Amino acid sequence: MMKKTNAKRVLAAALAGMMALSLSACGEQGGGSPTESASTAAVSAETKAEAESAAESQDSGKNGEEATGDAGRPEAVSQEDWEAMQKEPAFGTTLNYLFNGGACVSAVYLAEALGYYEDYGINAEYIEGESVVITVGTGKCLWGTDHIATMLVPVTNGVDMTFVAGAHMGCKSIYVFNDSEIKTAEDLKGKTIAIHDGIGNSDQNIIYRMLDGEGIDPTSEVEYLDIADSAASVAAMESGEIDASIFSDYFVIANYRDKMRKVCSITPSDEFEGEVCCVTAMNNDFLAKNPVHAKYIVMAIKRAGQFARLHSEDAVQLMFDTNKMTGEFENQLEFWDSLDFGLSDAITEEALGNIAADYIRLGVIQKKEMTADDVMKLAWTNACPDAEVPGLTVGDPKDVDGRTVEVQQKGE
Numbered sequence: 001m002m003k004k005t006n007a008k009r010v011l012a013a014a015l016a017g018m019m020a021l022s023l024s025a026c027g028e029q030g031g032g033s034p035t036e037s038a039s040t041a042a043v044s045a046e047t048k049a050e051a052e053s054a055a056e057s058q059d060s061g062k063n064g065e066e067a068t069g070d071a072g073r074p075e076a077v078s079q080e081d082w083e084a085m086q087k088e089p090a091f092g093t094t095l096n097y098l099f100n101g102g103a104c105v106s107a108v109y110l111a112e113a114l115g116y117y118e119d120y121g122i123n124a125e126y127i128e129g130e131s132v133v134i135t136v137g138t139g140k141c142l143w144g145t146d147h148i149a150t151m152l153v154p155v156t157n158g159v160d161m162t163f164v165a166g167a168h169m170g171c172k173s174i175y176v177f178n179d180s181e182i183k184t185a186e187d188l189k190g191k192t193i194a195i196h197d198g199i200g201n202s203d204q205n206i207i208y209r210m211l212d213g214e215g216i217d218p219t220s221e222v223e224y225l226d227i228a229d230s231a232a233s234v235a236a237m238e239s240g241e242i243d244a245s246i247f248s249d250y251f252v253i254a255n256y257r258d259k260m261r262k263v264c265s266i267t268p269s270d271e272f273e274g275e276v277c278c279v280t281a282m283n284n285d286f287l288a289k290n291p292v293h294a295k296y297i298v299m300a301i302k303r304a305g306q307f308a309r310l311h312s313e314d315a316v317q318l319m320f321d322t323n324k325m326t327g328e329f330e331n332q333l334e335f336w337d338s339l340d341f342g343l344s345d346a347i348t349e350e351a352l353g354n355i356a357a358d359y360i361r362l363g364v365i366q367k368k369e370m371t372a373d374d375v376m377k378l379a380w381t382n383a384c385p386d387a388e389v390p391g392l393t394v395g396d397p398k399d400v401d402g403r404t405v406e407v408q409q410k411g412e
Helices: 010-019 045-059 079-086 106-113 132-138 148-156 202-213 230-239 249-255 284-289 291-310 312-321 329-337 345-362 372-379
Strands: 094-098 123-128 143-147 161-169 172-177 192-195 223-226 244-248 260-265 276-283
Touching: 079 291, 094 132, 106 123, 106 143, 106 291, 106 312, 132 143, 132 148, 132 161, 132 276, 143 148, 148 161, 148 202, 148 276, 148 345, 148 372, 161 284, 161 291, 161 345, 161 372, 172 202, 172 230, 172 249, 192 202, 192 230, 202 244, 202 260, 202 345, 230 244, 244 249, 249 329, 276 284, 276 291, 276 345, 284 291, 291 312, 312 329, 345 372
Parallel strands: 094 123, 094 143, 192 223, 192 244
Antiparallel strands: 143 276, 161 276, 172 244, 172 260
């Protein structure tokens, strides 16, 4: 049974918490040693203004649930779109999305907490539950964010959802202890690497592409051992049962920052190029019947991704204030800032195409008749192009053809 949490108006509490800000410090993202930091910081004027604007939007009755014609139309929605929204079955209803906490999937929640969904007359509430594949694929939830490595194969096998926005780069790496004889990816040949979610699932899929990119055959030149959790993998590394393990970067930052180092990574850095990791998926039936609602939902999520990137201290504090994050604030912020939240459609589509082609070549996608183009037709739907989001900038860490908006990083 899924637990429904009434977070519709967490904004009022979040705003109060952020105005009296007292800093406390995906899967493993809330891990580490939960303690509170005594440090404090003031909310930026821009953040406060955005939150107050969202609250005013709610107070002015812009949700339009009982509106007819142009009455109650939110300022951010065109008259044409508002009229179209009223004809869609989702109009005036509560729309549930999946959110189980943590940094990687945070943009869908921040869009609610900051009032962005309500800016467009959308009443969205999060639900805690099973995976995106199960909940969004069956329509129990209408959208949610997860790893491409978790969701792409199910999409090709007929799960009823498609990807509508890129979330962020990176978040996982192959680690060894500092004193390990393994220095480079080449040294992983003949070694055993721990994964944590079963053979053929996301950890192994991520490793396949990391090693393949380094010229190593991931299907024959390394061994994999499925271990229940990260802590058990550390023990197995200490005993010599395994040689390396894939971990969430947050897990290592919080627990082993001075004891482990990366050998391969999908997180951008001076050493590694990185890659799009997570995307937001939306239920196909909902999207087909409610294209205008879908457009504004994605618009809200893209704005939230931009906020997460440009105002990361405030975003992380909001996550703590609303009990969506645990651990040390500084550790979470360091991890958060490594993710390049709010990616362009162009870099997301490019990554999906590359991943699809590699999955077919490596046998991860086992439908031999399927091409990368076939996969993209199922997996990618541009429900709200970047250029249609007013003032949007993106966090792409590299140049990519076809990008239609500017790149802006934190502090710029």
